[in-house]
Amino acid sequence: MSTPAKKNPDENIEQKKVRKNDKWKKHSPKVAMILSIVFAGFGQLYNRRYLKGTIFIIMELAFLVAFLESINYGLWGLRTLGTIPGTDHSIRLLVLGVLSLIVTVIVITLYVFNVIDAKKQAEKLRDGWKPLKLRASFKEFYDRAFPYIMTFPGLLLMIFVVIFPLLFSVLLAFTNYDLYNSPPRNLVDWVGFDNFKNLVTVPIWQDTFISVFSWTIVWTVVATTLQIALGFFLAVLVNDPRVKFKKLIRTILILPWAVPAFVTILVFSAMFNDDFGAINRDIIIPLLGGNGVSWLSDPLYTRIAIVMIQTWLGFPFIFALITGILQSISKDWYEAADMDGASRFQKFRNITFPHVMFATAPLLIMQYASNFNNFNVIYLFNEGGPPIRGQNAGGTDILISWVYKLTFDTNNYSMAAVISIIMGLIVSGFAFYQFRKTRSFKEEGEI
Amino acid sequence: MNRKQKSRMELAFIYIIIAVVAIIIFYPLVWTVGMSFNQSTSLYSSSLIPENFSLDHYKWLFSPDSDYLVWYKNSLIVSIANAIGSVVLTSLVAYAFSRYKFVGRKNGLYIFLLLQMFPVMMAMVALYIFLNMLGLLDTLSGLILIYLGGQIPFNAWLVKGYFDTIPRELDEAARIDGAGHLRVFWSVMLPLAKPILAVVALFNFMTPLFDFLLPSIVLSSEENYTLAVGLYNFINDQFSNNFTRFAAGSVLVAVPIAAVYLFLQRYLISGLAAGGTKG
Numbered sequence: 266m267s268t269p270a271k272k273n274p275d276e277n278i279e280q281k282k283v284r285k286n287d288k289w290k291k292h293s294p295k296v297a298m299i300l301s302i303v304f305a306g307f308g309q310l311y312n313r314r315y316l317k318g319t320i321f322i323i324m325e326l327a328f329l330v331a332f333l334e335s336i337n338y339g340l341w342g343l344r345t346l347g348t349i350p351g352t353d354h355s356i357r358l359l360v361l362g363v364l365s366l367i368v369t370v371i372v373i374t375l376y377v378f379n380v381i382d383a384k385k386q387a388e389k390l391r392d393g394w395k396p397l398k399l400r401a402s403f404k405e406f407y408d409r410a411f412p413y414i415m416t417f418p419g420l421l422l423m424i425f426v427v428i429f430p431l432l433f434s435v436l437l438a439f440t441n442y443d444l445y446n447s448p449p450r451n452l453v454d455w456v457g458f459d460n461f462k463n464l465v466t467v468p469i470w471q472d473t474f475i476s477v478f479s480w481t482i483v484w485t486v487v488a489t490t491l492q493i494a495l496g497f498f499l500a501v502l503v504n505d506p507r508v509k510f511k512k513l514i515r516t517i518l519i520l521p522w523a524v525p526a527f528v529t530i531l532v533f534s535a536m537f538n539d540d541f542g543a544i545n546r547d548i549i550i551p552l553l554g555g556n557g558v559s560w561l562s563d564p565l566y567t568r569i570a571i572v573m574i575q576t577w578l579g580f581p582f583i584f585a586l587i588t589g590i591l592q593s594i595s596k597d598w599y600e601a602a603d604m605d606g607a608s609r610f611q612k613f614r615n616i617t618f619p620h621v622m623f624a625t626a627p628l629l630i631m632q633y634a635s636n637f638n639n640f641n642v643i644y645l646f647n648e649g650g651p652p653i654r655g656q657n658a659g660g661t662d663i664l665i666s667w668v669y670k671l672t673f674d675t676n677n678y679s680m681a682a683v684i685s686i687i688m689g690l691i692v693s694g695f696a697f698y699q700f701r702k703t704r705s706f707k708e709e710g711e712i
Numbered sequence: 713m714n715r716k717q718k719s720r721m722e723l724a725f726i727y728i729i730i731a732v733v734a735i736i737i738f739y740p741l742v743w744t745v746g747m748s749f750n751q752s753t754s755l756y757s758s759s760l761i762p763e764n765f766s767l768d769h770y771k772w773l774f775s776p777d778s779d780y781l782v783w784y785k786n787s788l789i790v791s792i793a794n795a796i797g798s799v800v801l802t803s804l805v806a807y808a809f810s811r812y813k814f815v816g817r818k819n820g821l822y823i824f825l826l827l828q829m830f831p832v833m834m835a836m837v838a839l840y841i842f843l844n845m846l847g848l849l850d851t852l853s854g855l856i857l858i859y860l861g862g863q864i865p866f867n868a869w870l871v872k873g874y875f876d877t878i879p880r881e882l883d884e885a886a887r888i889d890g891a892g893h894l895r896v897f898w899s900v901m902l903p904l905a906k907p908i909l910a911v912v913a914l915f916n917f918m919t920p921l922f923d924f925l926l927p928s929i930v931l932s933s934e935e936n937y938t939l940a941v942g943l944y945n946f947i948n949d950q951f952s953n954n955f956t957r958f959a960a961g962s963v964l965v966a967v968p969i970a971a972v973y974l975f976l977q978r979y980l981i982s983g984l985a986a987g988g989t990k991g
């Protein structure tokens with residue numbers, strides 16, 4: 266672009282500027298786009314962003330050399346789940362396949378970014394924008410990339426700990442992976458929606474599913490409501506101005522929350538033992554006579570015991586939470602109500618209750634969601650038992666503990682995956698509805 | 713019945729209710745402690761107040777026969793690493809979500825929160841194979857990585873809720889004074905968000921101590937067990953034989969944890985309420 270200059274220096278510079286602009290006028294975003302589609306970084310070279318272009322080229326070369334083959338293999342494995350029994354390990358292939366899928370999505374995202382970047386920069390250059398100096402463009406890059414840099418380590422971890430296992434288990438629901446079809450001896454195959462069909466048509470699955478599902482709902486509603494009601498009730502009682510030793514009482518009431526639940530459930534499980542548990546031996550038999558209640562072998566009593574235990578475990582959190590809210594309600598409200606001659610119940614209904622609900626609704630609703638998935642209580646107390654005839658789940662099994670048994674006891678992985686998906690959809694649908702109502706969804710970001 | 717009497721009756725009624733609840737709360741706890749001081753090892757013969765008071769089970773836990781101290785150490789390693797790592801990771805993520813505009817800002821966290829509602833049992837199979845591929849199976853670092861990744865969505869949501877309550881004028885003022893992105897984060901946001909970060913640290917310190925499902929799948933050799941897995945195995949192997957030993961081991965875990973909880977409960981509640989309801 267430099268031309269021999271025979272005029273005086275000033276004019277020379279003028280002309281150069283004009284020519285430079287002319288030159289950029291013909292710069293075509295389309296060419297930049299096509300070039301960067303052909304090979305990442307070429308478009309940037311065309312835009313004369315040499316450093317950026319080189320980085321993209323190196324990245325693509327590295328990808329082609331290092332990953333292409335294994336990704337190809339992974340995607341092949343995902344499609345076929347292996348072809349030679351005994352040699353191809355279907356589940357390992359599935360894992361590799363899901364990982365390849367994730368890497369592919371990341372690479373495609375980068376590639377799209379590269380194309381858009383080339384096109385945008387070419388447009389800007391054509392419109393007379395002058396590229397920044399190296400330092401300034403680093404600064405600009407840093408500003409723009411900062412939130413991505415901040416979230417990157419977390420995102421990477423979440424992709425492997427949350428997304429990857431989830432994809433894997435969703436895919437399992439469409440295979441016939443169980444005890445009889447398991448690698449390395451046999452291959453696993455894609456079976457489409459067969460597992461979902463079996464769940465609603467094969468009698469044993471259908472019966473078990475319906476009874477486990479309905480108990481799960483009863484359990485969630487009853488146990489959670491009880492713990493909230495008890496916590497609320499006690500918080501209001503202790504908050505009464507006439508009660509003394511408030512601090513001590515509160516500390517005692519919070520105690521069940523402070524002791525690891527894992528320990529207390531196992532302790533309860535020993536205490537409720539039919540034959541030599543403390544509840545039967547020290548309380549029921551001396552008081553009521555007889556042979557004691559069969560807490561662990563009669564489904565009805567086991568259910569009652571579990572609901573009571575969960576109430577014991579869960580009310581202190583609610584109690585503490587609501588105590589905090591009660592203390593923050595202004596006294597003026599109650600004084601005004603007293604002036605109007607409101608009864609105690611009216612004050613509770615119209616002042617206390619709305620205040621508490623407004624402040625704690627999201628956390629209370631999360632309590633329901635967490636009890637729906639409360640594996641620990643069910644499994645540690647009695648491993649979901651007692652067993653019930655004609656079903657492959659125990660009398661107190663909720664969906665999550667049933668899934669655990671299907672996975673680790675009977676190795677019926679594909680059915681476990683189907684039930685996991687159904688549960689996930691229920692809980693996340695519920696939670697989605699909840700999140701929609703919280704405020705920060707509507708709030709706008711700045712900067 | 714006059715007014716004063718009525719009030720006294722009510723008060724007595726309140727105290728009775730509280731007393732009943734207190735008894736129900738203390739009963740299993742006292743029973744466990746009593747059990748741990750019982751000389752015999754079985755559930756059959758033991759009673760609430762031990763007839764033959766003995767420290768045998770505690771002594772056994774610290775004897776060379778048991779791995780209890782190793783488990784304690786493992787649990788502390790996992791818990792401390794998880795507490796520190798989670799505060800670093802989550803506060804970075806929450807800062808970006810609270811103050812910057814970027815692709816995925818609006819729904820990113822919520823999508824992860826919703827995805828996490830899917831039960832983790834099947835995921836365990838996937839994680840098992842994945843850790844195996846990386847050679848991290850049966851290691852504490854593999855366990856820590858899974859905890860760290862899994863805690864981000866909920867805690868980032870909590871911390872973001874708290875960050876949102878910090879006035880933007882503060883960081884804008886700092887920016888005008890020439891502070892960069894990290895400087896604002898370090899000198900403005902972090903000091904103001906201490907209460908919620910303490911909550912996050914505490915929660916993530918506690919989670920590995922309470923959890924037994926994940927470590928029981930990831931860890932297979934006894935010298936790598938965490939407390940929960942080790943204690944569970946005391947009673948899982950031969951229920952009636954080792955229950956008193958389990959009780960002694962549990963008391964030594966539960967007492968320090970309960971002490972910390974009771975000491976910090978006020979901050980826990982206010983932090984949760986502030987982050988959770990405003991998030």
